[in-house]
Amino acid sequence: MYTVKVRDHIMIAHSLKNEVFGPAQNLHGSTYVVDAEFQSDILDEHNVVIDIGLASRLLKQVLVPINYQNLDEFEIFKDTLTTTEFIAYFVHQEIAKAMAGSFTGNLKITLGESHVAWASYEGRV
Amino acid sequence: MYTVKVRDHIMIAHSLKNEVFGPAQNLHGSTYVVDAEFQSDILDEHNVVIDIGLASRLLKQVLVPINYQNLDEFEIFKDTLTTTEFIAYFVHQEIAKAMAGSFTGNLKITLGESHVAWASYEGRV
Amino acid sequence: MYTVKVRDHIMIAHSLKNEVFGPAQNLHGSTYVVDAEFQSDILDEHNVVIDIGLASRLLKQVLVPINYQNLDEFEIFKDTLTTTEFIAYFVHQEIAKAMAGSFTGNLKITLGESHVAWASYEGRV
Amino acid sequence: MYTVKVRDHIMIAHSLKNEVFGPAQNLHGSTYVVDAEFQSDILDEHNVVIDIGLASRLLKQVLVPINYQNLDEFEIFKDTLTTTEFIAYFVHQEIAKAMAGSFTGNLKITLGESHVAWASYEGRV
Amino acid sequence: MYTVKVRDHIMIAHSLKNEVFGPAQNLHGSTYVVDAEFQSDILDEHNVVIDIGLASRLLKQVLVPINYQNLDEFEIFKDTLTTTEFIAYFVHQEIAKAMAGSFTGNLKITLGESHVAWASYEGRV
Amino acid sequence: MYTVKVRDHIMIAHSLKNEVFGPAQNLHGSTYVVDAEFQSDILDEHNVVIDIGLASRLLKQVLVPINYQNLDEFEIFKDTLTTTEFIAYFVHQEIAKAMAGSFTGNLKITLGESHVAWASYEGRV
Numbered sequence: 209m210y211t212v213k214v215r216d217h218i219m220i221a222h223s224l225k226n227e228v229f230g231p232a233q234n235l236h237g238s239t240y241v242v243d244a245e246f247q248s249d250i251l252d253e254h255n256v257v258i259d260i261g262l263a264s265r266l267l268k269q270v271l272v273p274i275n276y277q278n279l280d281e282f283e284i285f286k287d288t289l290t291t292t293e294f295i296a297y298f299v300h301q302e303i304a305k306a307m308a309g310s311f312t313g314n315l316k317i318t319l320g321e322s323h324v325a326w327a328s329y330e331g332r333v
Numbered sequence: 334m335y336t337v338k339v340r341d342h343i344m345i346a347h348s349l350k351n352e353v354f355g356p357a358q359n360l361h362g363s364t365y366v367v368d369a370e371f372q373s374d375i376l377d378e379h380n381v382v383i384d385i386g387l388a389s390r391l392l393k394q395v396l397v398p399i400n401y402q403n404l405d406e407f408e409i410f411k412d413t414l415t416t417t418e419f420i421a422y423f424v425h426q427e428i429a430k431a432m433a434g435s436f437t438g439n440l441k442i443t444l445g446e447s448h449v450a451w452a453s454y455e456g457r458v
Numbered sequence: 459m460y461t462v463k464v465r466d467h468i469m470i471a472h473s474l475k476n477e478v479f480g481p482a483q484n485l486h487g488s489t490y491v492v493d494a495e496f497q498s499d500i501l502d503e504h505n506v507v508i509d510i511g512l513a514s515r516l517l518k519q520v521l522v523p524i525n526y527q528n529l530d531e532f533e534i535f536k537d538t539l540t541t542t543e544f545i546a547y548f549v550h551q552e553i554a555k556a557m558a559g560s561f562t563g564n565l566k567i568t569l570g571e572s573h574v575a576w577a578s579y580e581g582r583v
Numbered sequence: 584m585y586t587v588k589v590r591d592h593i594m595i596a597h598s599l600k601n602e603v604f605g606p607a608q609n610l611h612g613s614t615y616v617v618d619a620e621f622q623s624d625i626l627d628e629h630n631v632v633i634d635i636g637l638a639s640r641l642l643k644q645v646l647v648p649i650n651y652q653n654l655d656e657f658e659i660f661k662d663t664l665t666t667t668e669f670i671a672y673f674v675h676q677e678i679a680k681a682m683a684g685s686f687t688g689n690l691k692i693t694l695g696e697s698h699v700a701w702a703s704y705e706g707r708v
Numbered sequence: 709m710y711t712v713k714v715r716d717h718i719m720i721a722h723s724l725k726n727e728v729f730g731p732a733q734n735l736h737g738s739t740y741v742v743d744a745e746f747q748s749d750i751l752d753e754h755n756v757v758i759d760i761g762l763a764s765r766l767l768k769q770v771l772v773p774i775n776y777q778n779l780d781e782f783e784i785f786k787d788t789l790t791t792t793e794f795i796a797y798f799v800h801q802e803i804a805k806a807m808a809g810s811f812t813g814n815l816k817i818t819l820g821e822s823h824v825a826w827a828s829y830e831g832r833v
Numbered sequence: 834m835y836t837v838k839v840r841d842h843i844m845i846a847h848s849l850k851n852e853v854f855g856p857a858q859n860l861h862g863s864t865y866v867v868d869a870e871f872q873s874d875i876l877d878e879h880n881v882v883i884d885i886g887l888a889s890r891l892l893k894q895v896l897v898p899i900n901y902q903n904l905d906e907f908e909i910f911k912d913t914l915t916t917t918e919f920i921a922y923f924v925h926q927e928i929a930k931a932m933a934g935s936f937t938g939n940l941k942i943t944l945g946e947s948h949v950a951w952a953s954y955e956g957r958v
Contacts, residue, residue: 360846360902362847366947402859403862446844
């Protein structure tokens with residue numbers, strides 16, 4: 209199996225409104241270093257899993273609308289606990305939509321929120 | 334599939350008493366940067382794989398008894414080659430015990446012993 | 459010259475209310491991976507620049523009040539552009555106060571805001 | 584499952600002669616930081632997946648012939664687009680040959696071409 | 709003293725035509741992860757050393773002409789040993805020119821050529 | 834000013850026999866990722882601060898005698914608290930001796946003992 213991974217990042221504010229999150233119930237923020245891994249059993253006729261420029265642009269395109277934002281103010285995240293796991297899933301779904309069939313395989317999105325914590329979601333697209 | 338990863342570290346002494354290990358037969362030591370990855374197909378009602386604070390505490394709790402120790406002096410490691418692979422397995426088993434059913438899924442423990450070498454063990458818990 | 463460096467991190471929300479900051483004028487957030495470097499020409503009688511446990515506790519103690527917070531709501535930051543440079547300076551000043559003479563030398567505070575951007579402040583304490 | 588990972592690197596020149604690669608059609612170059620992960624369900628009698636010294640030597644042995652070279656001048660790469668994915672596959676095949684049965688399991692080769700891009704190939708050996 | 713650091717990268721081919729360089733006399737290549745550190749004793753009225761967007765654009769602007777190129781073919785590098793130290797110096801000089809007085813202070817350029825080797829040049833601009 | 838940095842590592846056991854060190858009074862161990870930075874105002878006739886191969890060999894040569902060892906058993910470290918700061922100083926002095934005049938400038942030795950702690954020593958050689 210082949211994998212291509214590209215990296216970008218976002219800087220967002222949010223709060224996790226449930227007492228299980230302790231101090232993270234406060235409005236605070238995070239840099240997420242976002243890795244997108246595209247996995248496929250085969251290479252295309254140009255010996256790539258996916259054009260790396262395209263992969264980077266797709267990732268950027270999906271991140272722009274939430275970058276430099278307060279996620280608490282998004283209608284689509286209303287009543288949603290925007291944990292790192294959830295945002296990884298959200299980015300995964302948005303990339304799947306943006307690719308519109310230009311890639312078939314496994315996609316893994318990993319968000320590094322600090323030098324000691326990460327979360328990811330992976331699934332077929 | 335969702336994954337949450339947390340990082341901690343230990344600093345131990347040990348020796349690998351078999352000639353295949355060359356100079357590592359000597360009493361020497363290692364910093365192990367320990368990554369614990371918890372993997373699950375679903376999120377709980379708070380949109381997490383496992384509470385990240387709980388994950389960090391479980392990892393710390395398991396590492397404390399071996400941190401700043403000489404593994405050669407542990408009765409449980411008597412006649413055991415405490416390779417990086419083995420310690421990854423040991424940490425995995427100890428976390429599984431410590432969780433006592435509070436997490437079900439896949440657990441991967443990775444030990445970084447330097448900037449050029451790592452070992453890991455993963456399995457269901 | 460000797461240096462000891464310890465690392466911790468914070469996750470904060472803030473906005474930079476000046477048009478030169480473009481999208482960062484929005485309320486957004488950041489993880490800052492914070493490095494504190496203590497520099498001295500000599501070691502003490504225990505062959506250290508500063509007790510590394512003390513250094514870590516001082517850093518943690520200074521970071522706790524701003525961790526998981528929205529800096530825009532702090533009276534002390536009112537009308538202040540809380541750039542990464544400024545927060546590095548703020549952490550520097552707070553550590554200097556917290557040490558209350560227990561360390562004399564150069565102190566450098568570096569904040570990593572992503573995998574591609576950092577800011578720091580250094581000066582005598 | 585157990586995994587052992589070792590790291591080395593090469594510095595090569597090449598060009599990707601197809602218009603889909605844009606500026607990478609030019610003769611340019613890359614440092615590839617190469618990770619070789621050996622995965623096995625069991626440990627051997629010395630509690631290792633593979634002797635880490637042997638793993639490092641095998642990786643080095645396979646990298647030497649292409650290190651400090653222009654891949655465009657290799658007969659074996661004639662008419663081949665030497666993408667990062669392809670070189671990961673090539674290193675995988677060469678290590679499989681070099682091991683000649685001394686390891687059975689999964690082998691994953693990952694090439695880091697910068698701080699923001701990676702490619703890998705994995706398969707049974 | 710305040711410092712701001714931004715990171716980018718280039719992928720170039722070159723050869724070092726002197727026998728002291730051993731195998732690096734061959735045409736080969738390198739990824740250089742390029743860090744530009746801007747250092748100043750004071751912050752401007754917006755609490756920054758230099759606008760981080762401007763810093764990133766200046767670095768990118770200087771790197772584009774040599775990115776994806778074979779340095780051996782540049783007239784300006786004719787009869788020059790394009791070592792990592794030299795390229796760090798070259799990037800430093802080009803950024804100094806590109807800034808045209810918009811920043812006064814110390815500038816340090818560091819090129820990471822692998823996970824185990826770096827070179828840098830710093831000086832007033 | 835120019836700098837060249839090379840990286841290697843050692844894995845040692847030791848104990849810090851003074852109560853200020855808490856649990857580190859036990860025999861334990863550490864991986865030290867060792868960075869050697871050679872700094873000079875000028876380049877030589879081959880456009881380098883120091884031949885990078887020579888720098889790597891000098892560093893390796895100095896590290897071999899203490900690698901895979903228990904520092905508590907060294908006569909030269911008898912009654913010495915082998916803190917990270919001290920070992921950085923020791924490596925610095927040994928490299929200075931080993932170079933025997935083949936390099937004049939500043940030398941900085943940094944030891945990373947984990948992902949959250951480092952110590953260094955620098956001085957003229």
